Amino acid sequence: MRPYWLDIPHxxxxxxxxxxxxxxxxxxAGLCGxxxxxxxAQQGLSVALLEGSHIASSATGRNAGFILQGTAxxxxxxxxxxxxxxxxxxHALTLQNHQAMAQAIESHGLDxxxxxxxxxxxxxxxxxxxxxxAACELLNADGFEARLIPKEDLPPALTQTGxxxxxxLPGDGEVQPARFTRGIVRAAQQAGCxxxxxxxxxxxxxxxxxxxxxxxxxxxxxxxxxxxxATNARAGQLSNWLVDKVDPVRGQMLATAxxxxxxxxxxxxxxxxxxxxxxxxxxxxxxxxxxxxxxTEVGHEERLHPGIQERMSDFLSRFPWEEQxxxxxxxxxxxxxxxxxxxxVGPLPGQPGALCGVGFTGHGxxxxxxxxxxxxxxxxxxxxxxxxxxxxxxxx
Numbered sequence: 001m002r003p004y005w006l007d008i009p010h011x012x013x014x015x016x017x018x019x020x021x022x023x024x025x026x027x028x029a030g031l032c033g034x035x036x037x038x039x040x041a042q043q044g045l046s047v048a049l050l051e052g053s054h055i056a057s058s059a060t061g062r063n064a065g066f067i068l069q070g071t072a073x074x075x076x077x078x079x080x081x082x083x084x085x086x087x088x089x090x091h092a093l094t095l096q097n098h099q100a101m102a103q104a105i106e107s108h109g110l111d112x113x114x115x116x117x118x119x120x121x122x123x124x125x126x127x128x129x130x131x132x133x134a135a136c137e138l139l140n141a142d143g144f145e146a147r148l149i150p151k152e153d154l155p156p157a158l159t160q161t162g163x164x165x166x167x168x169l170p171g172d173g174e175v176q177p178a179r180f181t182r183g184i185v186r187a188a189q190q191a192g193c194x195x196x197x198x199x200x201x202x203x204x205x206x207x208x209x210x211x212x213x214x215x216x217x218x219x220x221x222x223x224x225x226x227x228x229x230a231t232n233a234r235a236g237q238l239s240n241w242l243v244d245k246v247d248p249v250r251g252q253m254l255a256t257a258x259x260x261x262x263x264x265x266x267x268x269x270x271x272x273x274x275x276x277x278x279x280x281x282x283x284x285x286x287x288x289x290x291x292x293x294x295x296t297e298v299g300h301e302e303r304l305h306p307g308i309q310e311r312m313s314d315f316l317s318r319f320p321w322e323e324q325x326x327x328x329x330x331x332x333x334x335x336x337x338x339x340x341x342x343x344x345v346g347p348l349p350g351q352p353g354a355l356c357g358v359g360f361t362g363h364g365x366x367x368x369x370x371x372x373x374x375x376x377x378x379x380x381x382x383x384x385x386x387x388x389x390x391x392x393x394x395x396x
Contacts, residue, residue: 001304003062004255004285004329005178012054013189016196016220022046024379025214025224027201027238030060031177031364032357033230034184035372038104041191043380048222049193050214052200052231055185056178059232059364062253062302062333064275064287066266067101067173068119068366069094069144072341074272076134081341086389088142090342093386094363095144095171097370101180102173104369110183112176113280119172120149122163122269129165131271136167145170157262161318163269174266174277177365184369204229204238206353227354228375233300233336235358241350245395246336246359250297251287252308255329258282260322274315283328286312302332337361339395345371346378346387349396355379356392 022045026037029051037049070091071078078087105114123129132148139146149166151159158166189195199220205213206227214222229235229242236243259282266277274288289308290297297305309330316325338344338359345367348354355378357371374386 001302001331002329003253003331003333004283005061005065005176006057008178010054010182012197013195015198015218016050016216016222019221019223020048020194021223022048022194023224024226024228025050025212025222026228026230027204027214028230028232029055029185029195029197030058030230030232031181031368032232032360032372032375033228034181034188035369036228036230036357036375037193037372038184038188038191039373039376040379041188041193043376045379047188047193048224049185049188049195050199050201050216050222051195051197054197056181059333059335060181061178062331063177063251063365064253064266064277064285065175065177066119066275066277066365067098067175068266068363069098069169069171070366072272072361072363074121074131074135075139076131079138084142089389091142091144093370093389094366097367098171098173100373101175101369104184104187105180108183108187110180112179112183114173114175114180115280116173117265118168118170119266119268121167121169122158122267123165124162124269128271132165132167157319160320168265172266175365201238204351204354206348206351209353212353225353226379227351229348229354229356229358230372232358232360232364233334235336235356239348239351239356241348242344242356242358244339245344245392246338248298248300248334249290249337250299250302250332250334251290251362252297252305252312252332253285253287253330254309254312254327255286256284256316257326257328259284259325262319262321284316286316288312300334302334304330304332335360335362335364343367343371343390344392344395345374345390346392349393
């Protein structure tokens with residue numbers, strides 16, 4: 001059950017062992033919370049970052065490490081649901097997120113296996129082929145770079161497994177998610193942020209801005225002027241308003257032993273339900289198939305689904321590997337799915353002294369780093385374009 005990404009050594013920061021007073025308390029050290037803590041500390045504010053387990057141990061370290069543009073919906077569907085102008089604006093935010101991550105990797109010298117090889121979306125049916133073609137045309141019309149790959153130009157390994165068309169998005173990338181997030185936390189610490197792991201928050205009282213009170217399970221308190229709630233799938237445990245706005249949805253993953261190169265970029269298939277990539281070491285990291293049993297794959301328990309895991313293994317065995325296929329890691333992770341498929345970034349209704357960055361709907365690495373930066377800007381300046389576009393109050 002241990003994610004492949006978490007095989008790397010990690011020396012946790014100590015748990016909070018006394019009461020504390022800071023300018024801003026950030027709850028949750030995933031990608032969004034870590035980013036918010038870094039940008040706040042860089043602005044000279046006193047910041048406490050509280051993590052209930054260990055950094056990157058939850059969804060941030062249990063995904064595929066894709067840095068994708070767009071939402072969980074393909075662009076044609078996003079246009080239908082949100083309208084042309086809003087879909088274009090939200091899509092642009094994800095490209096800004098990638099740019100911000102790349103800048104952070106360079107400026108902090110992060111060793112996180114970052115690559116910008118683009119991504120490939122695949123169609124395996126006539127319906128999906130028409131949807132991908134429509135999405136590609138709309139992306140190009142709205143100024144985004146996308147390229148149709150006909151069946152004859154796809155690698156034989158993909159056509160032999162039933163894929164009949166692709167859309168290549170050259171602006172996408174990939175990263176070792178745990179290494180990236182832990183690197184951001186180290187940078188935040190160097191900027192003066194106090195980090196506490198194994199510090200689970202029991203309650204958040206942010207009824208009065210300037211008088212925020214956070215109580216941990218060990219009975220210690222953090223007093224702050226403002227709180228940022230960044231616990232994604234678990235946000236409803238600290239905010240009654242978010243209980244019916246963000247749902248915990250489980251995703252299944254596996255990783256193989258190193259294999260000869262077969263995939264040159266991260267791949268999405270089957271309407272985004274199936275996804276995989278090959279790491280620099282040659283390991284295949286594969287996830288998805290949640291649509292086989294969506295009712296069961298709900299909840300906070302990080303457990304394996306034998307049926308889905310078996311189907312994932314069967315899928316991998318269809319490819320023409322030159323050597324024996326060996327699965328070395330199997331795990332699951334819980335994502336926070338919002339009710340409208342978009343993150344909630346901005347003021348937290350019912351808690352005037354709090355902001356939130358939650359509900360990333362399986363695309364945390366497409367939104368969450370910029371979301372943390374946006375929340376830090378909200379603290380300092382009271383506004384940010386991302387918080388306007390993804391204001392949680394839209395679901396009120």
